[in-house]
Amino acid sequence: MTSARPDCGITIRTMAPSALGTALDWAAAEGWNPGLNDAACFHAADPDGFLMLYDGDAPAGSISVVRYPEAFGFLGLFIVRPDRRGRGFGRRLWEAGLTHLDGCTIGLDGVVARQASYGRAGFATAHRNIRYAGEPRRSGPPDPRIVPVDEALLPALFAYDRRFFPAPREIFLRCWLGGEGHRAKALLEGSAILGYGVVRACRVGHKVGPLFARDPGVAAALLNDLVAGLAGPVALDLPEPNAAGLRLAESYGLAPVFETARMYRGARPDLPLGETFGITTFELG
Numbered sequence: 001m002t003s004a005r006p007d008c009g010i011t012i013r014t015m016a017p018s019a020l021g022t023a024l025d026w027a028a029a030e031g032w033n034p035g036l037n038d039a040a041c042f043h044a045a046d047p048d049g050f051l052m053l054y055d056g057d058a059p060a061g062s063i064s065v066v067r068y069p070e071a072f073g074f075l076g077l078f079i080v081r082p083d084r085r086g087r088g089f090g091r092r093l094w095e096a097g098l099t100h101l102d103g104c105t106i107g108l109d110g111v112v113a114r115q116a117s118y119g120r121a122g123f124a125t126a127h128r129n130i131r132y133a134g135e136p137r138r139s140g141p142p143d144p145r146i147v148p149v150d151e152a153l154l155p156a157l158f159a160y161d162r163r164f165f166p167a168p169r170e171i172f173l174r175c176w177l178g179g180e181g182h183r184a185k186a187l188l189e190g191s192a193i194l195g196y197g198v199v200r201a202c203r204v205g206h207k208v209g210p211l212f213a214r215d216p217g218v219a220a221a222l223l224n225d226l227v228a229g230l231a232g233p234v235a236l237d238l239p240e241p242n243a244a245g246l247r248l249a250e251s252y253g254l255a256p257v258f259e260t261a262r263m264y265r266g267a268r269p270d271l272p273l274g275e276t277f278g279i280t281t282f283e284l285g
Contacts (some may be wrong), residue, residue, distance in 0.1 A: 004269070012092065020039045020050050021063075022052075023062035023064075023079065025100045027077060032282070034048060034283075037179050040180075042095070042283065042284060044171055044172055045169065049073075050062070051064075051065065051096055053092060060081050061079060062077050062079050063094070063097040064097075066103060067101060068167035068168070070166070071105060074284055078094070078097075078114075079253075105166070105265065105266030105269070106264065108123065110261045112259065115263070125261045126158065126268055128262070129239055129240065130246065131237050131238075131256075131258035132235065132236045132238060132256055133205075133254055135234070136253055137252050138227060138228060138252075142193060143224070146222065147185065147186055147187075148183075148184065149177050149184035149186050157173070157193060161196075161210075163271075164272060166269035166285075176280070182198055184196065187218050187224050193216055194213065196211075196212060197209075197213075197215075197219075197223065197277075198210060204233065205233035206232065206233075206235070208235070210279060211226075211277040212277065213277055215275075216247075216248055219248055220248055221240075223236075223248065224226045229268070238277065238279070242276060243273075243274070
């Protein structure tokens with residue numbers, strides 16, 4: 001995608017992978033702490049779903065508008081460089097992003113300062129997400145039912161994940177589960193998956209996400225395994241309606257540090273928030 005305003009030298013282009021790295025650097029500067037290798041998996045989800053606004057030859061703003069199957073899209077990475085703000089660049093990016101997702105139900109995780117403006121654009125709040133972070137306290141020995149996610153487990157795991165996301169996302173998950181610096185574990189009862197989680201290295205410490213589980217006991221066993229041996233802080237993004245999940249995070253010594261609102265424009269998906277003990281990312285849902 002390329003759009004231009006020749007009179008002012010502004011263009012909006014689909015990002016190359018290197019430009020996506022620039023956008024993630026901006027996200028880090030905003031305090032969002034992206035994963036060290038997020039760019040590869042984000043790009044795999046939808047190579048056309050990342051837009052960069054250029055002021056002349058200089059990258060000045062970004063937005064991700066990842067389009068999934070079944071007419072669902074997710075918007076994130078909406079950033080204008082601080083030295084380019086106040087010039088209408090955000091509005092142009094926003095309009096280009098919504099055009100890219102025309103015909104889709106759209107989700108986003110909106111920071112507090114932007115929630116009112118998203119509401120005026122037709123997005124309705126579904127729930128708050130709370131980021132918990134800190135030095136985790138492990139509790140107890142590892143659960144022998146927990147196994148690494150391998151190629152043989154992927155078909156069952158893709159089917160399990162389908163309940164937790166509004167659209168299939170196998171291409172993204174294949175990268176997310178096996179990406180560099182990522183560790184994925186599942187808890188099995190016989191051949192049935194009762195939960196799974198992923199932990200990844202970030203600019204500072206690690207993040208756990210997703211963390212999906214049948215009940216708090218399964219979630220606790222997975223979290224215990226995922227944080228084993230990690231140095232530095234760990235972050236976990238939880239939907240506020242999952243009170244058991246909030247208690248679990250607190251029991252591991254994590255505390256609230258940040259919040260967003262999960263908002264949708266279009267039909268609100270019916271997702272099992274009571275089994276969602278960690279969302280995947282604020283950028284891709």
